[in-house]
Amino acid sequence: xxxxxxxxxxxxxKQIQLKFSGNIIGIFLMLNTVLAGxxxxxxxxxxxxxxxxxxxxxxxxxxxxxxxxxxxWIIRGNQLLKIQKKKVLLGRVFVGIMxxxxxxxxxxxxxxxxxxxxxxxxxxxxxxxxxILLFEKVGFWRLFSIFSGLLGIILITEPFxxxxxxxxxYALGVAISSSILxxxxxxxxxxxxxxxxxxxxxxxxAILFFILLIVNFPTDFILNYNVLFFLVAIGIAGSYLQIxxxxxxxxxxxVVLTPIRYxxxxxxxxAGFIFWNEIPSKFQILGMFITITSCIILAWRxxxxxxxxx
Numbered sequence: 001x002x003x004x005x006x007x008x009x010x011x012x013x014k015q016i017q018l019k020f021s022g023n024i025i026g027i028f029l030m031l032n033t034v035l036a037g038x039x040x041x042x043x044x045x046x047x048x049x050x051x052x053x054x055x056x057x058x059x060x061x062x063x064x065x066x067x068x069x070x071x072x073w074i075i076r077g078n079q080l081l082k083i084q085k086k087k088v089l090l091g092r093v094f095v096g097i098m099x100x101x102x103x104x105x106x107x108x109x110x111x112x113x114x115x116x117x118x119x120x121x122x123x124x125x126x127x128x129x130x131x132i133l134l135f136e137k138v139g140f141w142r143l144f145s146i147f148s149g150l151l152g153i154i155l156i157t158e159p160f161x162x163x164x165x166x167x168x169x170y171a172l173g174v175a176i177s178s179s180i181l182x183x184x185x186x187x188x189x190x191x192x193x194x195x196x197x198x199x200x201x202x203x204x205x206a207i208l209f210f211i212l213l214i215v216n217f218p219t220d221f222i223l224n225y226n227v228l229f230f231l232v233a234i235g236i237a238g239s240y241l242q243i244x245x246x247x248x249x250x251x252x253x254x255v256v257l258t259p260i261r262y263x264x265x266x267x268x269x270x271a272g273f274i275f276w277n278e279i280p281s282k283f284q285i286l287g288m289f290i291t292i293t294s295c296i297i298l299a300w301r302x303x304x305x306x307x308x309x310x
Contacts, residue, residue, distance in 0.1 A: 040238055043233055052218040063238075081199065083196060089192070110168050115174075145295075145297045148290055153291055
């Protein structure tokens with residue numbers, strides 16, 4: 001059964017590749033990633049005020065597992081849990097769970113568009129940390145992008161406000177943890193399959209938060225169809241996001257896909273205005289523009305350098 005499914009999917013992929021270029025497929029997958037991310041964030045925003053934080057995170061992990069395991073079984077079969085760099089995987093799991101907790105907290109206390117813009121700025125922090133952790137060289141354009149990106153992030157956080165929102169601080173934590181996560185994934189990507197890494201991350205996260213719930217279960221929690229719908233939808237959106245994001249870069253070039261990824265920022269601003277009446281300030285809009293531009297420059301320079309090394 002597994003071999004038949006694998007052959008069917010392989011045949012379908014080959015037919016799609018014959019009709020469309022790799023970048024077209026990558027753009028399609030990245031657009032799906034953006035939509036899945038906005039959907040998941042919006043669902044969390046709708047329900048997080050009425051649901052215990054641990055239940056929400058547990059549901060996110062638990063209901064993402066069926067799709068991830070099915071996809072992993074089709075791709076890897078009995079090897080779907082095989083990992084070579086176990087210590088790096090543990091670091092990825094720890095940073096990933098911490099980042100998710102920060103992200104859920106940020107959504108609870110800050111504007112939808114503001115949180116999305118700050119979390120999408122992780123490329124700036126990757127460029128900042130990579131020379132330290134990966135011993136990469138720092139050129140003029142990288143330095144320019146780092147400092148301009150940091151300036152944009154400062155503007156997004158509304159520094160001229162009397163009091164910076166705690167949600168903004170959480171969002172900055174998400175951006176920093178995401179940058180560390182990206183570096184760890186670079187190391188894991190050289191030896192291990194992304195789908196296997198995702199399965200381990202979500203499985204351990206589900207087990208951890210299940211234990212936390214057993215130790216101190218929320219007395220006011222009532223499971224009904226409405227809550228179950230939100231939890232299942234968040235989990236499915238999360239698993240679809242991980243798969244589509246990973247395989248977008250398998251088909252398309254990073255320099256083409258990166259600008260598509262940042263469509264999440266205007267999308268979140270529009271959604272925030274429609275559903276929660278959130279209106280970004282002039283400084284926030286300027287900061288979003290500066291930050292996203294710096295991220296695109298970073299992606300372009302990475303593409304140019306990769307072409308030179310070929």
